[in-house]
Amino acid sequence: MIASGLPAGGDWIEALLVMVLVTGAFVVTRKDLLSLVSAYQLQSLLLSVIAVSLYLSNGSEMLLYLAVLTVTSKVILIPYAIKKIQKEIKISRDIDFHYLSPMESITAMIFLILLVYGSFTKILRELSPGDLFYLGAVFGISLTLMGMLITFSRKKVITKVIGYLTMENGVLLFSLFLTELPFMIEVLVMIDLFMIVLLAAILSIGVDSSVEEFREKFNAIHIPRLQKRFEHLRKRNGEEA
Amino acid sequence: MLQYYLLAAFAALALTQFLKSHKAMNLVAIAHAIACIAFAACLQYSGAIPVYYLENNLYIDALSTYEIFIAGTIFLLAAVYAGGHAESLIKIGILERKNLKGYYLSFNALLLFTVLAFSSNNLALFWIFAELTTFFTAFLIAILNSKKNIDASLKYIFVTSTAMLFSFIGLILLFALTEKTLGTGTLNWDVLLKNAKTFPAAPLAASFAFMFLGYAAKSGIAPLHTSLPHAYSKAPSAVSAIISAVMLNIGIYGILRIYSITRQNPGSAATCSNLLIAFGILSLFIAAFSMLQQKNLKKLIAFSSTEHAGLMLIGIGIGTPIAIYWTLYHVLAHSLTKALLFLSAGILNRQYDSNKIENIKNALKLQPLASAGLILGSLAIIGIPPAIVFITKFSILVQVAKFSTILLIAVLLLLLLAAAGFALFITAIFTRIDENDVMRRYPTPVRMKIPVIILIILVYGLGLFFPQPLDGALNSIVSGLGF
Amino acid sequence: MLSTAFYVGAALLLLGTVLPLVRIGGDGVMRRIALFFSMLALLVFISFSVFILYTNQQVYLAPYGIAPGLVLSFRIDRLAAFFILLISVVALSASIYSVQYIGHWHGEKRKNILTGLMNLFIAAMLFVVSSANMFAFLFFWEIMSMSSFALVLFEYEKPETRKAGLFYFIMTQLSTLFLTAGFLGLNAVTGSFAIQPADIGTGAAGVVFLALFVGFGIKAGVIPFHKWLPYAHTASPSNISALMSGVMIKVAIYGLMRFTLTVLQPETWWGVLILVAGTLSAILGVIYALKEHDIKRLLAYHSIENIGIILIGFGAYIIFTNNNLPDIAMLCLLGSLFHVLNHAVFKSLLFLTAGSVVYRTGERNIEDMGGLVKRMPYTALFFLVGAVSISGLPPFNGFVSELMIFTALLQSYALVDPFMKVLMLSSLAILALTSALASACFVKAFGITFLAAPRSDNAKNAKEVGKYMLLGPMILAFLCMSLGIFSYQIFAGAGYVLPIPDLLLIGSFLAAAYVLAWFVLKNVSSSAERMGETWGCGILTQTGRNEYTASGYSQPIVRIFSSIYRTKEVREATYFDESKSLFVQGSAEIHLVKFFEEALYLPIARLVNSLSEKVSRLQNWNLDTYLAYVFIAAVLIMVYVGWFI
Amino acid sequence: MNASFLLYALLNTVLVVLLSPFYMGLIKIVKARAQGRRGPPLLQPYYNLSKLLKKERIYSKNTSAIMRATPYINIAVMLVASLCIPLALIPTPTDGIGNVILFLYMLALAKFFMALSGLDAGGTFGGMGSSREMSISAIIEPITIIAFAALSFSLHTTDFHQMFLERAGATAFLNPGLLLIAIPLFIVLIVETSRVPVDNPETHLELTMVHEAMVLEYSGRDLALMELSHAIKQTLYMAVLINILLPWGLTSELTVAGILIAAAAFALKAGLLSFVTGLVESSMAKMRFFNLPSLFMIAFFFSILTIWLEVFG
Structure with missing residues (x-):
């Protein structure tokens, strides 16, 4: 159980929360894929630090396990997989923005946080034990929406994957501050997430590039199945042209 | 009982892993589906339901049995169909033989997780299984050799999964809510249903709204339906039938479960009902108008799924016991009819290697059975008697009329437009005659024909003869849900 | 006993539906058996309904629960029996006609499908009028609509079809x-689907009535919902046109009468609405018919006209009833009902004979016919009987029903409300105009089609049709005559002594005068006669091209009513220079503006289309857009959570 | 039906057949005199008929049975229609035989077949006449009906026999409403009998003829029948007008003297009406075909005026 009232080191946690949002904003604006992944890593790390801090303030062991789980999956495993795939598809930058430019996204974010704040006032007042938790929950939802912004404003699927992961971090943040789910559920969710992210990332190989790049890339990878798929694609394109 | 089924399912997965020939793998899939149906039938007739497993995390009641039974039936027909269909996909090179294993593994896994999802008591567990079905569905869509398939699969994953994350927010809210009011947090549906009256209304409604968003994506409710037309049209037809006839049910099932909770609480019932009806109307609207302009057969059928999901939402939203009763029957009606449409469309797809309106010619001569299936299926889905959908649609409309006249008129108008969309399309493809066309007849395998014939008989037979045992089952479901 | 008869008839008809479809590629034995079954069934239904009409009893049939709470049940009273009778009679002759008529399509499959669907269509119509509850009504109504839809699409190769x-x-x-809206609204108030008197408030009743009136009006082809009728009746095979025009639109009239009379308590303004709609349909129907040269479309427009006449009678019935004039009201209602029967008989007769003509000449345009009276004498005779009947001329049946309605309207001096009097008189004047125009139109239809010299080779080479295709129309022609001549006795037999002339008497006088004139002249005058050429101002031999054309024939009327037809001129021209003084070439066309299409149907269609285009654009193939929708949905949910909870 | 009705039928028919050609001739003479000509003998129509009966008939090769049957149908219809309109003796109303609508539609039946026979020969004139005749009859029909409706509004019956009975027994002969109806009835008479300004019975010029064009192909006894029918029709319409407006002498009693007086009175009044008709005809020019609706509107206006008088008065 999370003790009511402001935990010790509340300011510290507040600062961490702000930093989480900053990493989110970083993901929204950066074009360089590698730094996106790093930002995500940092964000996940910050989350686990928050979990540990919460543990320190109220001593629920579950939070500690959660921190460990987060570090292994989100700071190490998933970024590793993504980086590997990034290498394979040989693109390092996601230049295009759709619907929203980075500045517009940031502006939109400000309003969204306000919206979330307004929407959740009534509900969270009934549920959350204190101001800090309230803030954390609002930031969680806001981070989720920020992740959502990334998924639709960035062109490359791999960036979308990171957006999706950011969303998930938001959900995690929300749950950290509001309540604590059974650990088994958290593990299963993590496995789920991992599978889906992996599938999306693999599939993204097939779409994240122009036709010319596609040819080079797949010749380099020497994956026969992909090659064949490419042939098929070229045939299709030829037909359509 | 569940353990036997799980044993069968794992055996099926293992066997598929080791078997080499297509026929054998297909047989295993068929056997798995039969096991699933048998499982549901045993549950229903042994009187063992409701039953709990895994420390109350799994819970099978009449509704679960009903949904498992529908899923089993559709999977069985799809498996029989896939036997012929996959072979012909291999022949033209769109599916590789070595991917067959993956195809059947996912097929079995999909059924397994569908059954598990329907058996979950814990809503988080349900969420996880639902996400797993999304995963395997996406895999099945992507298994064909085409960039468009990857595209469609990605769309399906992203739209569904991002929406499902919001659902998880709802779950967390619900958990926090129970923690606050009951002392210990729980997501077990039966406990929630029992205690819903004591929950504060506002957070309950909020958690419902968030959970709804995810399941809406799963069941193709507008505006989260967008990935489905792509997914349906690119997936192998057996898979399309499954997505439309089973995956949609998972979403509707989830919504029904959580709605039944909010329904218990007088503070949240009305707001949630309004939300459902609003999204229902929106779905009907978007689907109906999209169908009018449709030039692609499978997309047309896909939009029709959105339309029917909208109708189901309205039925659930009205929330009288009779409305729920008929909505549940509509789930069955829709599944069967939609399966018929997709499986027939699959045969035409093999004939013309296209779903596009302009490529389909002389269909009545080349593929009489598929044409009959498509025409009868279309008539059935727009609710022409004596098809089963007519009965369910009519009965839902009766409840709508009692609820609100304006809603009735809106629903009727939109259903009319949807019907017009079907009529436009169907008349367009079947009246296209080209005497000089020299296209050879695609030799439809018997295994693809049998499911179509069975479905035609079911769709029209059930419209004329209501299976009496179902009456008791549906009534117990409705009362079990607390309506 | 009676219910057994109904079951036997129904079973035979359903067998007739299934049999040809069982051996769909078969050699036609099943088809003939099916047609035989349907004739048998219809004979059963005819005797069944005549018995009920005569004994004035009600028959209830055991209900069938198709699903919990939904029951198909039947009850046949006098009104239903009347409609069963007319459906059966027309369907019987159409079945007989079909024995040969169906033969002219290629492919056993198609013939079998046509037979099966036709029997289903007939069965559905019979069940609609027998239905005892709204669910059953709608159930069979839909089957009726869809089977007829399939039949309209029968010649699906043609784009126009x-x-x-x-x-x-x-x-x-x-x-x-x-x-559906009307029924469900009714059900929502009363909680019952039974077709029985429902006491719901005035306002609710008005709304329900409006919904039902529009619903039945569309099916009956009431202007402005009539536009489908000329298209559908033209496209379908002639035996089906006969059924659709002859009886299907009557089923809608049945529905209107059933629900306004049995279920609701009609108010005066309903009567006014029905009367006005009827008047409008009558006059516009016939005016549109006049300019048609497609024989089936011409007949289809006349269906609109006659539905109008039926509605005038029915509307007047409501008005007179509500003004406490039961005798005049009864005259209206009986006139209206009798016209339902008469129209069914003569319109099917006309469609069947027109079908024979189309069957032999391969043409639907009457400008390419002519001279058929010598080549197809019996068909011509039957068509003439139909034409005289539909023009409302004594002593045929169409006259009697029109006379009843006219007489009732003339008696509107008995009404108190001056507004009602004026309304009735306007209706009367327009009805008179309608019926005169109808007779002009049928002089054209018969004259141009059958008389004078052939206008095309197809017409020249036409032959008389086979015996089944004559027998079907013959039955109807016989009915046209006997229903007219014995009208007074028929009504008296049914217990209604009406203030109408006894046409048996008039008919005998006519026959006597004819014979007398003939006999006298034979004895007092020269019987010398000689054949010659038609006088053509010195042209020695006239050809078909010299004859008056159908367009020429209707030109004076078209010109007089030009404000209703509304023509539109389209001019195009190209010039050498920019100041448009040197003319290169150009064209000018005059089109008839299809008023209802341009003013009502197309705007709606365009609106729906543009909406649908906009909605379709939402589905733009782009994942980003789709995710943006999810985002918007999520934001909306947030707003909802903050705002409404 | 009874013996007295049969007697009435016989009397009325004989009267109408015998008198009708006379008025045709009378009008011709009046017109001729008005134009300063001598005109044909008074009995010329009778001579014409007997001449025609002796002539042979010529049929076009194109014609069918319609052509042959139409004259008999026409005369039969006219004879039966004459039963609706008692000229002098009003029978006790029976079987609704005096029904206004029956009368109108009997005439329409004749017109229908006449129009068909116009088309039968395949000549252009016949077709044109038939087309024009049907057009005119279509637009005059509502006028006629409204005029009769005005009658039935004034007299509260839809039966000619009853109307005449009422008029014969009426004390006030000059009813203002009925005076108004006289105008439309007169116009209907002009139109239905194909007279100037609607049609010109004297001419055989294709631009102007309507009725004559239809019967152009007839000859011999067929033509005789057609002309006789036409004459009867004229007499019947005149009788309607006369017996409504000037019902003096009309009787419903079956006495020889009464009948004789009534017949004489009718002959006289009809003569007077023929005289007026002739004068009107010779004082007018034929109207353009498409100007006719305006003439009809005048008739319509007066009928409606009568009805207004009844409805609001």
Whole structure:
């Protein structure tokens, strides 16, 4: 159980929360894929630090396990997989923005946080034990929406994957501050997430590039199945042209 | 009982892993589906339901049995169909033989997780299984050799999964809510249903709204339906039938479960009902108008799924016991009819290697059975008697009329437009005659024909003869849900 | 006993539906058996309904629960029996006609499908009028609509058929929509589906009535919902046109009468609405018919006209009833009902004989016919009987029903409300105009089609049709005559002594005068005669090209009513120079503006289309957009959570 | 039906057949005199008929049975229609035989077949006449009906026999409403009997003829029948007008003297009406075909005026 009232080191946690949002904003604006992944890593790390801090303030062991789980999956495993795939598809930058430019996204974010704040006032007042938790929950939802912004404003699927992961971090943040789910559920969710992210990332190989790049890339990878798929694609394109 | 089924399912997965020939793998899939149906039938007739497993995390009641039974039936027909269909996909090179294993593994896994999802008591567990079905569905869509398939699969994953994350927010809210009011947090549906009256209304409604968003994506409710037309049209037809006839049910099932909770609480019932009806109307609207302009057969059928999901939402939203009763029957009606449409469309797809309106010619001569299936299926889905959908649609409309006249008129108008969309399309493809066309007849395998014939008989037979045992089952479901 | 008869008839008809479809590629034995079954069934239904009409009893049939709470049940009273009778009679002759008529399509499959669907169509119509509750009514109504839709699409290769079919589909679904709305609204208030007197408030009753009126109006082809009718009746095979025009639109009239009379308590303004709609349909129907040269479309427009006449009678009935004039009201209602029967008989007769003509000449345009009276004498005779009947001339049946309605309207001096009097008189004047125009139109239809010299080779080479295709119309022609001549006795037999002339007497006088004139002249005058050429101002031999054309024939009327036809001129010209003084070439066309299409149907269609285009654009193939929708949905949910909870 | 009705039928028919050609001739003479000509003998129509009966008939090769049957149908219809309109003796109303609508539609039946026979020969004139005749009859029909409706509004019956009975027994002969109806009835008479300004019975010029064009192909006894029918029709319409407006002498009693007086009175009044008709005809020019609706509107206006008088008065 999370003790009511402001935990010790509340300011510290507040600062961490702000930093989480900053990493989110970083993901929204950066074009360089590698730094996106790093930002995500940092964000996940910050989350686990928050979990540990919460543990320190109220001593629920579950939070500690959660921190460990987060570090292994989100700071190490998933970024590793993504980086590997990034290498394979040989693109390092996601230049295009759709619907929203980075500045517009940031502006939109400000309003969204306000919206979330307004929407959740009534509900969270009934549920959350204190101001800090309230803030954390609002930031969680806001981070989720920020992740959502990334998924639709960035062109490359791999960036979308990171957006999706950011969303998930938001959900995690929300749950950290509001309540604590059974650990088994958290593990299963993590496995789920991992599978889906992996599938999306693999599939993204097939779409994240122009036709010319596609040819080079797949010749380099020497994956026969992909090659064949490419042939098929070229045939299709030829037909359509 | 569940353990036997799980044993069968794992055996099926293992066997598929080791078997080499297509026929054998297909047989295993068929056997798995039969096991699933048998499982549901045993549950229903042994009187063992409701039953709990895994420390109350799994819970099978009449509704679960009903949904498992529908899923089993559709999977069985799809498996029989896939036997012929996959072979012909291999022949033209769109599916590789070595991917067959993956195809059947996912097929079995999909059924397994569908059954598990329907058996979950814990809503988080349900969420996880639902996400797993999304995963395997996406895999099945992507298994064909085409960039468009990857595209469609990605769309399906992203739209569904991002929406499902919001659902998880709802779950967390619900958990926090129970923690606050009951002392210990729980997501077990039966406990929630029992205690819903004591929950504060506002957070309950909020958690419902968030959970709804995810399941809406799963069941193709507008505006989260967008990935489905792509997914349906690119997936192998057996898979399309499954997505439309089973995956949609998972979403509707989830919504029904959580709605039944909010329904218990007088503070949240009305707001949630309004939300459902609003999204229902929106779905009907978007689907109906999209169908009018449709030039692609499978997309047309896909939009029709959105339309029917909208109708189901309205039925659930009205929330009288009779409305729920008929909505549940509509789930069955829709599944069967939609399966018929997709499986027939699959045969035409093999004939013309296209779903596009302009490529389909002389269909009545080349593929009489598929044409009959498509025409009868279309008539059935727009609710022409004596098809089963007519009965369910009519009965839902009766409840709508009692609820609100304006809603009735809106629903009727939109259903009319949807019907017009079907009529436009169907008349367009079947009246296209080209005497000089020299296209050879695609030799439809018997295994693809049998499911179509069975479905035609079911769709029209059930419209004329209501299976009496179902009456008791549906009534117990409705009362079990607390309506 | 009676219910057994109904079951036997129904079973035979359903067998007739299934049999040809069982051996769909078979050699036609099943088809003939099916047609035989349907004739047998219809004979059963005829005797069944005549018995009920005569004994004035009600028959209830055991209900069938199709699903919990939904029951198909039947009750046949006098009104239902009357409609069963007319459906059966027309269907019987259409079945007889079909024995040969169906033969002219290629492919056993198609012939079998046509036979099966036709029997289903007939069965559905019979069940609609027998239905005892609204669910059953709607159930069979939909089957009726869809089987007829399939039949309209029968010659699906032709683009015009496709268009007609689609149009028909949408209109028929629209009709079902309004009916469903009406029925469900009624059910929502009363909680029952039974077709029985329902006491619901005035306001609710008005709304329900409006919904039902529009629903049935669409199906009956009441202007402005009539547009599907000329298309659908033209596109379908002639035996089906006869059924659709002869009886299907009457089923809608049945529905209107059943629900306004049995279920609701009609108010005066309903009567006014029905009367005005009827008057409008009558006059516009016939005016549009006049300019048609397609014989089946011409007949289709006349169906609109006659539905109008029926509605005038029915509307007047409501008005007179509500003004406490039961005798005049009864005259109206009986006139209206009798016209339902008469129209069914003569319109099917006309469609069947027109079908024979089309069957032999391969033409539907009457400008390419002519001279058929010598080549197809019996068909011509039957068509003439139909033409005289539909023109409302004594002593045939059409005259009697029109006379009843006219007489009733002339008696509107008995009304108190001056507004009602004026309304009735306007209706009367327009009805008179309608019936005169109808006779002009049928002089044209018969004259141009059958008289004078052939206008094309197809017409020249036409032969008389076979005996079955004559027997079917013959029955109807006989009915046209006997229903007219014995009208007074028929009504008296049914217990209604009406202030109408005894046409048996008039008919005998006519026959006597004819014979007398002939006999006298034979004895007092020269009987010398000689054949010669038609006088043509010195042209020695006239050809078909010299004859008056159908367009020429209707030109004076078209010109007089030019404000109703509304023509539109389209001019195009190209010039050498920019100041447009040197003319290169150009064209000018005059089109008839299809008023209802341009003013009502197309704007709606365009609106729906543009909406649908906009909605379709939402689905733009782009994942980003889709995710943006999810985002918007999520934001909306947030707003909802903050705002409404 | 009884013996007295049969007697009435016989009397009325004989009267109408015998008198009708006379008025045709009378009008011709009046017109001729008005134009300063001598005109044909008074009995010329009778001579014409007997001449025609002796002539042979010529049929076009194109014609069918319609052509042959139409004259008999026409005369039969006219004879039966004459039963609706008692000229002098009003029978006790029976079987609704005096029904206004029956009368109108009997005439329409004749017109229908006449129009068909116009088309039968395949000549252009016949077709044109038939087309024009049907057009005119279509637009005059509502006028006629409204005029009769005005009658039935004034007299509260839809039966000619009853109307005449009422008029014969009426004390006030000059009813203002009925005076108004006289105008439309007169116009209907002009139109239905194909007279100037609607049609010109004297001419055989294709631009102007309507009725004559239809019967152009007839000859011999067929033509005789057609002309006789036409004459009867004229007499019947005149009788309607006369017996409504000037019912003096009309009797419903079956006495020889009464009948004789009534017949004489009718002959006289009809003569007077023929005289007026002739004068009107010779004082007018034929109207353009498409100007006719305006003439009809005048008739319509007066009928409606009568009805207004009844409805609001």
